Each structure stands twice: as C-alpha cells, then as structure tokens.
Amino acid sequence: MDKRLQAFQQLLDIMDELRAKCPWDKKQTLESLRHLTIEETYELADAILDDDLEEIKGELGDLMLHIVFYAKIGSERGAFDIADVLESINAKLIKRHPHIYGDVKAETAEQVKDNWEKIKLHTGKKRVLSGVPKSLPAMIKAYRIQDKVKGVGFDWEKPEQVWEKVLEEMEELKNEADTGASQKKLEEEYGDLLFALINYARFIKVNPENALERTNKKFVKRFEHLEKQAKKLGKDLKLMNLEEMDVFWNEAKKMEH
Structure with a gap:
C-alpha cells in the first residue's frame, strides 16, 4: 500500500478507537472542537511565519486530526464521512479548474482566480461576497472582500489611485480628530483608512496580515x-x-x- 494511504488509514483507525474508548474524545462535539481548531490554525500560521518546517509538519498533523475528528462525528450522525469530505473537495477542484480538466484557457494565476470567482457565482453562490466567512478577523476579511469584488471588475486600475485614496482618508481622519469629532466618527474614519491601506497592500502584493x-x-x-x-x-x-x-x-x- 502507498505509504501515504497507509498513514492516513492508521489515523482513521486511531480515531475510531479513541472515539470508542477515550472519555475525552467520546465527549467531543462539532461545536466543542471549534475553538480548538481555530487555535490550531493560528499555531500553524505562526509556524509558517517563522518558516519552521518541523513545526509546520506538526501543526498540519494537528489540523489533519481535527478534519478526521469532524468527519467521524459527521458519520456518527449519518450526515457525512471522510470519504464524502474528500470526494466533495475532489469534485470542487476539478470543477473549478476547467483550464486543467476542461477546455477553458487560463495562462496566468490572475486568470485562474477570475475564472474561479465566475464559476462560484454560477454554482449556488449568487452574491459575490457570500463566500467571505463572517467570523474572519477584520483585516483578513477586508482583504478578501477587496479581492472578491476585484473578480467582477470593481477595483482601481493603478496603485497610485489607491494611494491617493489612502491620503484622502488620512486627511479626513486627521481633520475629524483635530475638530473633536465623536468617538463613533473617529472609529468610522479610522476604519476607512485601514480599509484603504489594506487595499493598497493588495495592489503592491503585500499580505497585510x-x-x-x-x-x-x-x-x-x-x-x-x-x-x-x-x-x-x-x-x-x-x-x-x-x-x-x-x-x-x-x-x-x-x-x-
């Protein structure tokens, strides 16, 4: 058997055994695991920023465990199992890569992203921003919102235009602060400035987070x-x-x- 498949099968077997015999594992639900999954994801993010490959390997294992755990609970509830999860992502990847599995042309990464957004709009997601999770951290959410609307042409043409917007928002914030504006107004203007700065980061290909x-x-x-x-x-x-x-x-x- 392929070494990768063997290792994955062992993880599935361990999960079955833990779910049957371990008091803590037996007690877990989809909801009780949620905050732990978020924590593990941030730990992976830290390891990636540190470029610690050994730590990345370990954190990926932790997240893999969570995926298997959720699938196990799903199977117990008769909703889905790990095969359903994998078949779902396989089908999605094939459908969203027609330049690989179909006859659509896409020569650049940007063209691939544009095609991806168009496909999603034709497969149940009728609103451009419906795919942005509500619970994303605000900075990441702003970046994703801007990236999403870009896919349908709602975007600036040049970085210089975005920088002008940054300067405009900076001036507005300064004016409001100097004239003793309310906390609510200052927060609004500060948010506008951050949104513009995040947009500029996107244009110069910097991940603001x-x-x-x-x-x-x-x-x-x-x-x-x-x-x-x-x-x-x-x-x-x-x-x-x-x-x-x-x-x-x-x-x-x-x-x-």
Missing part, C-alpha cells in the same frame, strides 16, 4: 531585549525615561542587521 504580524514579532523581540538589558543593570522600566529606553531599543535594531 503577515506584514503586521511580522512587525508585532519584531516589536516584541526588541522590547524583550530592552527588558533584558534593563534587568542586567538593575533598572526598573517604570522608572526609566524614554531616552534611556531608546538606547536599548536601538541596540536591538542594530542586532537585526
């Missing part, structure tokens, strides 16, 4: 260096001024290059 998370990691690393150095000198951060802190902060920046 990844970019921000890398900046988060960079900040944490620098601040931890600051804390470590302050502790070495027996200093309390709360009693240090910004100028003193900047010395260690700049040290951390230099260490990155």
Whole structure:
C-alpha cells in the first residue's frame, strides 16, 4: 500500500478507537472542537511565519486530526464521512479548474482566480461576497472582500489611485480628530483608512496580515531585549525615561542587521 494511504488509514483507525474508548474524545462535539481548531490554525500560521518546517509538519498533523475528528462525528450522525469530505473537495477542484480538466484557457494565476470567482457565482453562490466567512478577523476579511469584488471588475486600475485614496482618508481622519469629532466618527474614519491601506497592500502584493504580524514579532523581540538589558543593570522600566529606553531599543535594531 502507498505509504501515504497507509498513514492516513492508521489515523482513521486511531480515531475510531479513541472515539470508542477515550472519555475525552467520546465527549467531543462539532461545536466543542471549534475553538480548538481555530487555535490550531493560528499555531500553524505562526509556524509558517517563522518558516519552521518541523513545526509546520506538526501543526498540519494537528489540523489533519481535527478534519478526521469532524468527519467521524459527521458519520456518527449519518450526515457525512471522510470519504464524502474528500470526494466533495475532489469534485470542487476539478470543477473549478476547467483550464486543467476542461477546455477553458487560463495562462496566468490572475486568470485562474477570475475564472474561479465566475464559476462560484454560477454554482449556488449568487452574491459575490457570500463566500467571505463572517467570523474572519477584520483585516483578513477586508482583504478578501477587496479581492472578491476585484473578480467582477470593481477595483482601481493603478496603485497610485489607491494611494491617493489612502491620503484622502488620512486627511479626513486627521481633520475629524483635530475638530473633536465623536468617538463613533473617529472609529468610522479610522476604519476607512485601514480599509484603504489594506487595499493598497493588495495592489503592491503585500499580505497585510503577515506584514503586521511580522512587525508585532519584531516589536516584541526588541522590547524583550530592552527588558533584558534593563534587568542586567538593575533598572526598573517604570522608572526609566524614554531616552534611556531608546538606547536599548536601538541596540536591538542594530542586532537585526
């Protein structure tokens, strides 16, 4: 037997046994697993950003377990089993890749994406944005919304146009802040600015979620260096001024290059 199929069959067998014998596994439901799946997905996302291949392998295994777990529960309820899950994605991939399995032409990745969106609109999804999950984090959701509407031609033509929109939204936010606008109005204008910046990121082919998370990691690393150095000198951060802190902060920046 193919090594891959053998390993997958073993996972299915283990799942059957755990579901039958383990008190914790027997107790789980689709809903009880949901937050754990979200957590595992974020752990995989962290490993990907760190380019830690060993960790990625482990996290993929965790997610694979969750998929098998959901399928097991589905089979117990007579709704679907793992074969149904796999057959469903196989059929979807074949249908949405007519340039591979049909006679449609698509020479670029952009053409493939455009075809994909058109196919989805003709296979039950009558609204362009119906495929964007409601529970997505706001930044990822904004990126997906913009990418979706692009598929039907609702988009700027050049990055320069988007940047002009960013500057316009920035000016509007500044004006509202300077004139003492309400918190609700400031939040609205700030949201407009973020939406425009995310759109600009899309135009210059930067994933805003990844970019921000890398900046988060960079900040944490620098601040931890600051804390470590302050502790070495027996200093309390709360009693240090910004100028003193900047010395260690700049040290951390230099260490990155």
